[in-house]
Amino acid sequence: MKRIILFGILLLKAIGLHAQERIYIQTDKPYYAPGDTVWFRAHLMDEATGYPGSRSRFVYMELHDQQAGTLMQRMMIRSNEDGVFANALLLPKEIRGGVYTLVAYTQWMRNFGADSFCYQPLTVLGGLRVRGHRIPEALLTTYYNAKVSISGSTATKKSPMSLDIDIRDKEGRPLDGIYSISVTDYDVVKPDSVFGDIRQSLLRQRLCDNHDALNRIVFPYQEEQFITGHIKGKSQSKIKNPHLFVVNALTGQRHEFELGDSTRFALAVDNPDGCTYLLEATSRDGGTSRIKLMVDSLTFPQVKLPKYALSSNAADTAIIRRMSQTQLTDDGILLDEVVKTGTHRPIRTQISFKLGAPSFMLTEGHPKLKTIHNVETLLRTMNVRHGVTDKGFPYLKVLVHVVGDHGEHRQIPIESISPSDIKQLDMYRGFKSLNEPDIVVIQLKHGTMNRDMSGSNMVAVHQLGYSLPVDFYSPQYRDDSTKNLSDIRSTLYWNPKVKTDSAGKANVLFYASDVSKRYLVTIEGISDNGIVVHHQQVIE
Numbered sequence: 001m002k003r004i005i006l007f008g009i010l011l012l013k014a015i016g017l018h019a020q021e022r023i024y025i026q027t028d029k030p031y032y033a034p035g036d037t038v039w040f041r042a043h044l045m046d047e048a049t050g051y052p053g054s055r056s057r058f059v060y061m062e063l064h065d066q067q068a069g070t071l072m073q074r075m076m077i078r079s080n081e082d083g084v085f086a087n088a089l090l091l092p093k094e095i096r097g098g099v100y101t102l103v104a105y106t107q108w109m110r111n112f113g114a115d116s117f118c119y120q121p122l123t124v125l126g127g128l129r130v131r132g133h134r135i136p137e138a139l140l141t142t143y144y145n146a147k148v149s150i151s152g153s154t155a156t157k158k159s160p161m162s163l164d165i166d167i168r169d170k171e172g173r174p175l176d177g178i179y180s181i182s183v184t185d186y187d188v189v190k191p192d193s194v195f196g197d198i199r200q201s202l203l204r205q206r207l208c209d210n211h212d213a214l215n216r217i218v219f220p221y222q223e224e225q226f227i228t229g230h231i232k233g234k235s236q237s238k239i240k241n242p243h244l245f246v247v248n249a250l251t252g253q254r255h256e257f258e259l260g261d262s263t264r265f266a267l268a269v270d271n272p273d274g275c276t277y278l279l280e281a282t283s284r285d286g287g288t289s290r291i292k293l294m295v296d297s298l299t300f301p302q303v304k305l306p307k308y309a310l311s312s313n314a315a316d317t318a319i320i321r322r323m324s325q326t327q328l329t330d331d332g333i334l335l336d337e338v339v340k341t342g343t344h345r346p347i348r349t350q351i352s353f354k355l356g357a358p359s360f361m362l363t364e365g366h367p368k369l370k371t372i373h374n375v376e377t378l379l380r381t382m383n384v385r386h387g388v389t390d391k392g393f394p395y396l397k398v399l400v401h402v403v404g405d406h407g408e409h410r411q412i413p414i415e416s417i418s419p420s421d422i423k424q425l426d427m428y429r430g431f432k433s434l435n436e437p438d439i440v441v442i443q444l445k446h447g448t449m450n451r452d453m454s455g456s457n458m459v460a461v462h463q464l465g466y467s468l469p470v471d472f473y474s475p476q477y478r479d480d481s482t483k484n485l486s487d488i489r490s491t492l493y494w495n496p497k498v499k500t501d502s503a504g505k506a507n508v509l510f511y512a513s514d515v516s517k518r519y520l521v522t523i524e525g526i527s528d529n530g531i532v533v534h535h536q537q538v539i540e
Helices: 002-017 108-112 137-143 198-207 211-215 316-324 367-371 375-381
Strands: 021-027 037-046 058-065 070-078 085-090 098-105 118-124 147-151 160-168 177-185 225-233 243-248 254-258 264-269 277-282 291-295 327-329 332-334 360-363 386-388 394-396 398-403 422-428 438-444 458-461 491-499 505-511 519-527 532-539
Touching: 021 098, 021 108, 021 118, 021 177, 021 198, 037 058, 037 177, 037 491, 037 519, 058 085, 070 085, 118 198, 147 519, 147 532, 160 177, 160 519, 177 505, 198 519, 198 532, 225 277, 243 264, 277 291, 291 458, 367 375, 375 422, 491 505
Parallel strands: 398 438
Antiparallel strands: 021 037, 037 085, 058 070, 058 098, 098 118, 147 160, 160 505, 177 491, 177 519, 225 264, 225 291, 243 254, 243 277, 277 458, 327 332, 360 422, 386 394, 422 438, 519 532
């Protein structure tokens, strides 16, 4: 009996260690116009428990154009404090009508093959649509049968509208959790009879289980971001006790690491998209001539895009016209595109950061640029403020922006810039009371930016970072000063993190547009105890 219990415990541990994850992509509506914003949430769940969330803190989202066979966009989404993965994707104005594919996965899911990823068709109006891929409702309710009720009176002409939401299981017990809710203009956005929902997506992934992966786990749960690599001698000799300097080019923060007997490194970093890390490797005595720094590149999976059966829709033209006329932004109305004609002005290479007059300036020919041989020493002569690393080493507390021939900005190691290459240097003092760094703008001489300015012991790392969170803008028409703006939004409300209380209830408030009279409300998510919820209801 004890052996049976022990075997059962070991089996449960194995399942927990190798449990698959499931993802569903929820968007604010089933189809979009060119130039529209796709608001989305990636619902992540643990297959073993059925509960929302997992150990993975990062989800990857990709937009693919199957007709062209190209990857259009890749994003990394970091979960918020509640475990919600949500963001937005802006479609190009020139995108052609047709069916595209959103793909979502985690690093852990790569262990189970691309078939386990979430594939969601994304329709851009003006082309063909997907048809005939829904699972029968009778089969879905066998697995998923939560009960949702929505009550509220309709509003028109920029009036406030309130919705009361109640979510329960089939026995009537409240389902508390964090759900996504979209409210669209029902006269513009109709429920798509072939558009998938969270129940269909999770059931399809369940049918694609790959249990053969238990013995070949390669990708761990991604709970942090890492920069990995190794340091070696240029003659293939092993470097003893190398040092690694790391500078966050966005904040100016600097750290030094002693690698000891190991020449490999794995740096845990906080890396938002667009951030650059500058790495420099040295020997233990500070030498650089025999050092070579190698940084590992990120890898991404080969996806298996589904093949869709397509059909046309004659109503698309009218819907495109309505959805594309006007879009409301947080600054007011986005006007129709205009073309401005005039004479062409040459590119200005002197960049203004709107910081006022610089506190200090050096221009080409200044004696300091001729007599000082490195930029760090040059900045110290200008009394740039400094900080101290976690190991007690001083570093310059400064943000350096390097400007090239055509006004382009680039962040490169200041150690690799020679003062003799500087055309102009401007320094702007940060507020010391706010602990702000000083800002230095370096304009290089013509042609210098195109030169390889970093040695093999220095690398500027530009990895895919997580997209910063964005919030859906819902206008508040509380006084007459804003009611003269034209508002014909198709999505009136989107919130990927609506929390229900212990009674399974929630309330949302938003304002109607100028023309909305009927509303399509969509609620999806997974309750805290693992019940999958999907509900659509028209309020009129």
